[in-house]
Amino acid sequence: MPIVRKRGKWVRAFPFAVPKETAFAIGAKTALETPRRSFKVIKAPKGIPFRAVKQPPLPKGWLEMFRQPKSKALQGALVEKSIFAINEPGEKKGITQKGLEALARQYSFGFKTKKRRR
Numbered sequence: 178m179p180i181v182r183k184r185g186k187w188v189r190a191f192p193f194a195v196p197k198e199t200a201f202a203i204g205a206k207t208a209l210e211t212p213r214r215s216f217k218v219i220k221a222p223k224g225i226p227f228r229a230v231k232q233p234p235l236p237k238g239w240l241e242m243f244r245q246p247k248s249k250a251l252q253g254a255l256v257e258k259s260i261f262a263i264n265e266p267g268e269k270k271g272i273t274q275k276g277l278e279a280l281a282r283q284y285s286f287g288f289k290t291k292k293r294r295r
Contacts, residue, residue: 178191178194178195178218178221178225179191179195179200179201179203179204179207179217179218180216180217180218180219181204181207181208181213181215181216182213182214182215182254187217190203190204190207190216191203193226193227193228193230194228195227195228195229196229197218198232199230199232200218201218202232202233203233204216204217204218204255205239205242205243205255206233206235208243208255208257209235209236209239209242209257209261214256214262215246215251215254215255215256215257216254216255217251217254217255242258242261243255243256243258244256244258
């Protein structure tokens, strides 16, 4: 069962239990196309119905777009690398205008000016 991290909590990325390979594909697809950057695959709790669904298509080399987490709290998860973080229209839609402005300021290539001492 794929789960993704949303606002600090793990939530289901798919309502049904699926095979492990399909769960990885669903988790990766969710992380690549939404603002969520972390996902992991867990064993489904009892009572969750099993569904055999078709595996979603992923880009070639999708595993290189993820890294192991640095935090022990995210142990066992895969985290989307920063260079692939905001590259899809769905990801940009999920971020507020204020967040986009903050990112633009962070990555601006302006020159830093030094203050003169008098």
